[in-house]
Amino acid sequence: MGEKLTHAMESHTAFEIKLFGFTIPVSDLVVTMWIIMAVMIILAIFLTRNLSLVPNKKQNIAEIIVEFINNLVKDAIGPHHWKAFAPYIGTVLLFLVLANTVSIFNIIPGGEEGFKLRPPARNINVAICLAIMSICVVIYAGIRYKGPGGWLKSFVKPTPVMLPFNILDYVIKPTSLALRLFGNILGAFIVMELIYMALPIFAPAVISLYFDLFDGILQAYVFSFLTSIYISEALE
Amino acid sequence: MTGTSIIAIAAAIAAFTGIGAGVGISLATGKAVEAIARQPEAAGSIRTSLLLGAALAEATAIYGLVVALVLVFLKMG
DSSP, X not given: OHHHHHHHHSOOEEEEEEETTEEEEEEHHHHHHHHHHHHHHHHHHHHTTTOOSSOOHHHHHHHHHHHHHHHHHHHHHOTTTHHHHHHHHHHHHHHHHHXXXXXXXXXXXXXXXXXXXXXXXXXXXXXXXHHHHHHHXXXXXXXXXXXXXXXXXXXXXXXXXXXHHHHHHHHHHHHHHHHHHHHHHHHHHHHHHHHHHHOOSSHHHHHHIIIIIIHHHHHHHXXXXXXXXXXXXXXX | OOHHHHHHHHHHHHTTHHHHHHHHXXXXXXXXXXXXXXXXXXXXXXXHHHHHHHHHXXXXXXXXXXXXXXXXXXXXX
């Protein structure tokens, strides 16, 4: 049982790209993320085709999503600068919503050893990448809207004694973002795998409503919400 | 005692961080419910700060979980 669980937790090489004599292994995490990206791009093109002043059915769906993201960012960042950050935060939110709930779309019969759709954030490298992207946006926001001088000055505010703590802030924020996402997704993933092993009939369907859907969407929301809170802190 | 059982006990102790996170989140939720009961029109902004506080409190439990998982899967495997 432990071996099965470890096998499900680890990332595996899905295929290898041979290029100029080098062999580049591509893991199943990357393939899963490519699938998610393809789904997002196709959905975006499909939902925004033939836009009209009087919205039809699919335009309504697109407008609800965009409105929700705009309101989330506007509430957190404030009415002045939210427009510059809404696309990034919306992209991360939609990507994470799909990425964290991807294991419920696992309808391809792949067997135990084959390729399966599993949430990519169960690997800490994916979570750290997303957190580093977020902290880069926070630094960009500080430099862009305060100027380089004003941004450097913000390190010694309110008093110069706070300098080390302000520098530590830029390390602690991405660490806690990454660990929160990774821990939650991995924890929920392990619980679900254990339930698949112990009670394979009926129970997984009910319990995955909480662990896959609710927890995944909540963590995606918390990640993008905290990112926008950090951006608004950098803008102050 | 064998090494494996000591690791299991260590992982169990690491999971005790959940107590603190549970108390923290329940305190925050209780206060938020009180605040919404007193001022229902401020429910939106209370909800956002509640989510933020719950996410921060929950992070401590997650650190414990990560430590326990690392102990179990890296040391035993």
